[in-house]
Amino acid sequence: MICVILLQVFGVVSVAEEVILKSSSLLPINAKDLNSVVNICQEDFYPCTCETYSWDLIPSLYVHCNEVPSFESVQAAFRRTTASQVKEFVLTIPSFEENKTIPANLLSGKAAQEITLICPNTETQLTVDPKAFNFSEDYTNFIKFSTCDLNQLDYTFLTNFNVLKEISYFNSNNFSQWYGLPSLPSLMKISVDSSSDFKDFKNLAVSKLPALSEYSIRLCPHFELLPNTTATKKLRIESCPLFKEWDIVGRQSRLTSLSLISLNNQTIENALDSIVSSSVVNTLAELILTYNGLTQVPSQIQLFSQLQNVTLSDNNISTAGNRSLAFSTPKLQRLYLNRNGLSHFESEAFQGDFSVCQVLLGSNNLTKLESSVFKSVLEQMDATDIGSFTVDKNPFECDCDLAWIFRDNLHLRDQIKDGKCTNGSYFAELGPKNFAYCNEETNTSTTVTSSTIQSTTIPSTDTASRPFQLLDPVLFLIILFISISV
Template structure:
């Protein structure tokens, strides 16, 4: 009798183990199902990014040739719609050709730290209606078909930091919200039609001049980053923002002059002109900004602290909107100047 009970328990235990293993295998199968078989896509790796939505991502960082990439994406997959494509630290691919990604679609594409030079026209054509985020940084990319931007109907973020774009790219998109071109040696740019653009990053791009009207028709723009360039003057009509609580970074340029009307519409925002060559906080330029609640950062400029600065130092309100490190050519902090003296002699 005891023996029969032991056998029964052993059998039940075995069934339980088998059932548990079957459930685990089923769960594993469900997790892997959206991805193609691993052996079909080597050396690419497919991952289920979000099990609740079955979003899947492809990491093809280890591919060595275009033909290998094309062969992988030409195969029949269980699903052709991917959430993301990643190619990171790849120094074998110098170009990506039309057809290399087959008919697969992506919502986000990340290519970084490699030898990529060229993205040919229509290379992402299958993703015209799905791509929202295109991020290609720290490569040798010197050609991208910018005229193709308008064909992407969902693209919101274009991040091209530290590549090798030259010239003056012409940009047109009815959906783009963020444009990031930091670290490219461009000579200029044309923001033809970017009605939804909110942020633009142009740090360290070797810009020396901005045409009047450059930032005046972008009704949603509230963040401009132009630091570490060679800008010397800002002419009237260069920047006119329509949003509130916006930010303009102009620090570490060579600005010697900002014309009246060069900066308009920075309501309740921030203007950073630190480390330039400005000799005055000109009343005609800065007073209207401060009247609109703008905080001004001006340290690192050789300011002449004569009567031309009296409007500023005699107002507690304006002084509270100036950074505490702003100083005169003598080294004295503007915040330490005696307002009573300026009230008497000026």
């Protein structure tokens, strides 16, 4: 606790001290030791910039070299500064060094946890000296190539990078030869984003990557083929219209997370038909199907026995039909249905155990919550006080159709989050008095007459948002009499 307070008071420590601080957090620290690690960003990293961010539990250095005249100027900046490690190092290849090899010992004996190499344009041939980042071997866990032509790249410079967990490519081309790729025992993820020519992983030596289990492929119009492996645990395919190898996906017996985004309705149907006939139906815990133009909840979802998180947001599902949300999974945790234009649930739409599920219905067109649809589910949620419906940004009319909640079952109100009426009243403010004059026989009617509910509000000097007030008839007559008399 003393260490944390001192760090907050004195400012920034370098990533170089992270291991020391973590291992000695229970030991006393004196002012001399503290002064040796604080305010590192006040050193002169020019022509690079140095930043720290408040969200880091232990303040770390983010060094960006985006407008530097030469590789030597970067080496000089790291030579004259004392931090032995930085959290992030970003280099934009200098225009005068374009198509030249990044030299050995670029960071002058220092190490970077995350490395990003950015080329001026996709015609720039990136090459890296085998010893360019030799002091980062046991520290770097992420490396990214952006806007480069990687046709000449020799991956030998990653030799002995034993803690590297992810390689990422953004808007880069000709990288799928993976020439000289060494054994990377900790590499778990490969990400490819916005590559116009990337087609497949057929040249990737997966035998050298025993931990590789996650692929994220997005905005790659020619991508067609995954590696011939069964070790994939997480897969994201986004805006890759030529990818059709769903049988390969079905062979991933360890797959727990699948994201299929910005494809189309028919592609999703084909994908799910193939996957539910495989062993993945019993392993998948997360399914994300956003921006696919879906007009109904895919029926295949009901067959996945281990689902915990389901995302169907940003589609065109205006109605949830009977049993469309019937899950065989024992404990669904999150169901996202945001931004669908959803306006109606049939009475038996929800089937299964939703007791610990967060159901997100924000930014839809719901005007009411029918008791025949929601009551039994809310009772499940109330029993655990974990599950809930989040219903922000829906045009709820808040008429007598909601009396079943706020007058007859007020204990269920807390399981409905962020509800707001079109008249400005918040669900959290509504109670029995607001629905006292609703006719019990017509509570569930979709039509509410003026004799059933008054929408006039009681005048108030309080400027805070309040629920609408239903006027007592006697009080109304008194006010009317006074007004006429005056």
